[in-house]
Amino acid sequence: MSKKNALPITREQDFAAWYQSVITEADLAEESGVRGCMVMRPWGYGIWERVQQLLDIRIKEAGHENCYFPLFIPLSYFAKEAEHVDGFAKEMAVVTHHRLKSDGGNLVVDPDAKLEEPLVVRPTSETVIGAAFARWLQSWRDLPIMINQWANVVRWEMRTRMFLRTSEFLWQEGHTAHATKKEAVEETLTILKMYSDFSEEVLGMPVIAGEKPENERFPGADATYSIEAMMQDGKALQAGTSHYLGQNFSKAQNIRYQDREGEFQHAYTTSWGVSTRLIGGVIMTHGDDDGLRVPPQIAPYQVVIVPMLRDKPEDDALLEYCANIAKSLKQQTVFGEKLRVQLDKKPGRASNKRWSWVKKGAPLILEIGGRDSAGEQVTVIRRDALYQENGKLDTKAMGWQDFAEAAPQLLEDIQHKLHREARERLEANISSDIKSFDELSEFYKKNKYAGWVKVAWSKPTGSGLEQIVERLKSLKLTMRNTPEDADQPDEPCFFTGDAAAEYILIGRAY
RNA sequence: CGGGGAGUGGCGCAGCCUGGUAGCGCACCUGUUUUGGGUACAGGGGGUCGCAGGUUCAAAUCCUGUCUCCCCGACCA
Numbered sequence: 001m002s003k004k005n006a007l008p009i010t011r012e013q014d015f016a017a018w019y020q021s022v023i024t025e026a027d028l029a030e031e032s033g034v035r036g037c038m039v040m041r042p043w044g045y046g047i048w049e050r051v052q053q054l055l056d057i058r059i060k061e062a063g064h065e066n067c068y069f070p071l072f073i074p075l076s077y078f079a080k081e082a083e084h085v086d087g088f089a090k091e092m093a094v095v096t097h098h099r100l101k102s103d104g105g106n107l108v109v110d111p112d113a114k115l116e117e118p119l120v121v122r123p124t125s126e127t128v129i130g131a132a133f134a135r136w137l138q139s140w141r142d143l144p145i146m147i148n149q150w151a152n153v154v155r156w157e158m159r160t161r162m163f164l165r166t167s168e169f170l171w172q173e174g175h176t177a178h179a180t181k182k183e184a185v186e187e188t189l190t191i192l193k194m195y196s197d198f199s200e201e202v203l204g205m206p207v208i209a210g211e212k213p214e215n216e217r218f219p220g221a222d223a224t225y226s227i228e229a230m231m232q233d234g235k236a237l238q239a240g241t242s243h244y245l246g247q248n249f250s251k252a253q254n255i256r257y258q259d260r261e262g263e264f265q266h267a268y269t270t271s272w273g274v275s276t277r278l279i280g281g282v283i284m285t286h287g288d289d290d291g292l293r294v295p296p297q298i299a300p301y302q303v304v305i306v307p308m309l310r311d312k313p314e315d316d317a318l319l320e321y322c323a324n325i326a327k328s329l330k331q332q333t334v335f336g337e338k339l340r341v342q343l344d345k346k347p348g349r350a351s352n353k354r355w356s357w358v359k360k361g362a363p364l365i366l367e368i369g370g371r372d373s374a375g376e377q378v379t380v381i382r383r384d385a386l387y388q389e390n391g392k393l394d395t396k397a398m399g400w401q402d403f404a405e406a407a408p409q410l411l412e413d414i415q416h417k418l419h420r421e422a423r424e425r426l427e428a429n430i431s432s433d434i435k436s437f438d439e440l441s442e443f444y445k446k447n448k449y450a451g452w453v454k455v456a457w458s459k460p461t462g463s464g465l466e467q468i469v470e471r472l473k474s475l476k477l478t479m480r481n482t483p484e485d486a487d488q489p490d491e492p493c494f495f496t497g498d499a500a501a502e503y504i505l506i507g508r509a510y
Numbered sequence: 511c512g513g514g515g516a517g518u519g520g521c522g523c524a525g526c527c528u529g530g531u532a533g534c535g536c537a538c539c540u541g542u543u544u545u546g547g548g549u550a551c552a553g554g555g556g557g558u559c560g561c562a563g564g565u566u567c568a569a570a571u572c573c574u575g576u577c578u579c580c581c582c583g584a585c586c587a
Contacts, residue, residue: 008522016581033560033578051521087587124587156512158585165586219585226587231573241587273587308546351548377527379546392546 006359015233022283023162025359026292037187040276043360046300047279048170050152054202054275054297055172058194064146064166064174069128071152072119075403077127081252084126085218090154093121093167094274121154126220126245126271129175130253137257137267140179144187145267148174163280164237164510171275175254177267181246184268185223188244191272192225192484195240198259203278204295204419205229206426207239208505210481214461217471218271223245226506228480230426231284232260234449234507236480239281242272280510285422292357293383296411297335301342302406304362308350308369319345322374325366325400334408337417358383363414364407367395378403430454430505435494437471438442440506444475452480452507456500468495472506480505 007025011018023029024090028044040048056066072095078085099113112382133145154168174191178184217224221243250256250266259265286293296302308321309315322343332339342362344353344470350367357365358381365381372378378400379385381393388394397407429451434440444450460468470479482504489500 006548020580031579035578090585112545153587159583221587224587238587243587270585275587298580310545349548355548367546371546395546486583 006355010230010289011287018287018289019280019284020162022287022292022359026361027408028279028283028292031444034167036157036165038162038166040162043060043300044279047282047294047298048276050298050300051203052172055198056150059148059172059174062194062384064148064176066149067147068149068151069132071122073119073122073125073128075118077131080127081116081220081249083248084220087292088123090379090449092123092155093154094478095121096121097223111281120149122154123153123275124271125149125151125153125371126175126249127171130249130255133175133177133250133255133267133269134253137177137255140257140259140265142257143179145177145181145313146174146187147176150285160450161280163283164277166276169275169277171273173271173273176267176270177250179259179265179267181268184246187224188225188242188270188272190240191270192227195227195242195272195274198274199227199229199239199278199281200296200419200423201284202295203282204297204415204422205239205278205281206419206423208426208430208481208483210483210486210505212241212481213459213465213479213504215465216479218243218246220245222248224284226481228316228507229281229285230429230451230507231281231510232287232425232449232510233284234429234447234451235454236478236505236507237277237281237284238480239278240272240274243270245269245271251347255424257471271301275406286361286418287480292361294361294363295417295419299340299361299363300471301362301366302334302411303329303339303341303366304340304357305343305366305368306350306353306357307343307345309345309347309369314370315417318368318370318373319343322368325404328401329407332404334410334411339407339411342491354381358386363411370402372397375482376400382410382414384417386471434489437495440477444477444508447487450508452505454483454486454503454505455494457502457504458493458496458498458505459501460496464496471495476508477506478509480509 006020009017009021024045025150027041029038029040032039042334096115096118097109097113098115099110100111101108103257136142136145140145152168152170152173156167157165160166176187178187192209196207199205199207207229209227210225212224212226218241223244225242226238227240231237246267247266249269256264257267283292286295305322305326307318326341326343329339329341346353354365354367361383367379376399377397380398380403385394432454434443434453440453482502486503489503491500492498493500
């Protein structure tokens with residue numbers, strides 16, 4: 001039976017257009033008129049705030065403190081780390097003047113107000129934070145330094161997509177300095193684990209954590225680790241990265257200290273971040289043809305009450321009934337926090353309001369009309385299970401007190417169900433039985449949503465690596481990462497036939 | 511940055527080729543009707559056509575420049 005969906009387009013028809021329509025229809029964000037910059041609307045920003053709150057707790061529990069560094073970085077700071085500046089030079093926004101003047105009614109940049117030294121709008125803060133580390137660090141007693149900041153950064157990308165790659169984006173960037181390589185590597189991996197757990201547990205977004213190949217490293221890093229999520233079209237999304245920077249930045253920026261013997265030593269540093277890109281990941285992990293499905297832990301509202309108002313005097317009594325239920329629900333605890341409830345009092349047809357909450361992806365929607373209040377009931381809609389088998393909307397009437405008691409469990413069920421669904425999809429779409437390049441080519445030609453392929457490889461460097469990258473590129477493929485928990489391969493290198501060093505995941509990527 | 515497409519009331523579009531100062535659907539407002547599932551009818555408000563310049567008696571329509579968005583490519587912690 002043909003069922004009408006809330007979105008104008010389905011994932012099957014056109015995944016990219018579907019993604020755009022979720023963002024529009026769920027009121028997550030919109031274009032701003034400035035290239036690659038978006039306005040985040042309350043529902044979209046509310047999800048980001050939840051991500052911030054919950055991740056911030058974990059960052060602090062892991063021993064870091066928050067602080068804030070300036071948006072502008074003197075151009076000269078970038079000159080110090082050669083690889084780093086090479087990596088970012090092509091995408092930096094630069095401030096060169098500090099004043100406008102009126103020229104025949106038009107505002108123009110005042111050429112007399114040129115800055116002595118141009119200021120870069122930070123694309124990331126290693127350089128400015130490194131300069132601070134150099135000041136802060138004198139003695140071995142000052143280590144480790146473990147800080148984090150929540151900030152916006154700007155990268156002038158050629159091609160932008162809402163949430164996935166915007167010119168300006170919001171993120172957290174952690175920066176640490178340690179006395180030993182061992183400690184710094186441990187920190188890098190601790191954060192990788194933190195990101196991976198956060199993604200699975202809070203976002204319900206399954207990921208593969210592992211090390212990026214050399215060619216995908218952060219500019220200036222000795223090692224880059226990532227969590228890679230699989231979108232519903234089978235493409236990979238690099239959802240978070242953790243970098244071991246070795247002594248590259250500390251040597252370039254003179255981040256050093258005197259050890260117990262009085263000798264000068266350079267510190268070992270790390271940096272790591274996740275961004276608003278996570279929201280793009282959540283959309284493409286949990287969204288369906290009726291819009292977004294927000295995992296309860298990050299839903300700004302977990303239960304939305306839609307009263308069936310009729311613009312008549314009896315509305316007052318209905319609203320009072322709903323307000324009481326909202327009050328009672330708000331006293332419930334779920335995931336260790338107070339339940340978040342919204343009573344949607346906006347005038348308008350209940351059915352319109354319901355579909356708007358469906359599209360936004362509120363986990364539980366309660367529709368409450370006169371018949372419900374008379375029977376002390378509520379009508380419950382689960383966003384993760386909208387339809388019955390016959391294609392009709394699945395609504396279930398419950399006593400309101402029963403619902404209030406059951407709500408925390410229902411929300412936990414939804415959280416787990418979304419995660420499990422996505423986890424199964426991830427696992428089902430990693431192929432490890434492809435053994436030749438021709439097969440690989442055929443595989444991605446045949447399957448629209450092919451997912452990833454796991455192969456053994458010899459991990460060459462230099463031109464050997466370059467060749468592999470080029471061959472993969474011809475199929476629009478990239479190496480994602482080497483899964484942390486992968487075994488040692490007992491088969492030859494997929495690309496060269498030499499002895500293999502490790503397994504690596506290959507896929508198309510955002 | 512290269513190739514393609516597009517910018518017309520809040521949204522989606524027609525008009526542009528063959529210049530003559532805007533039209534449709536949805537949304538919105540008012541009224542009536544209806545109402546446990548995205549009600550129906552009637553009436554109404556709102557735009558000078560992305561921006562700038564040019565051609566012309568006259569420009570949404572032609573020309574030039576520019577900005578933004580979408581798709582493909584290159585690029586991409």
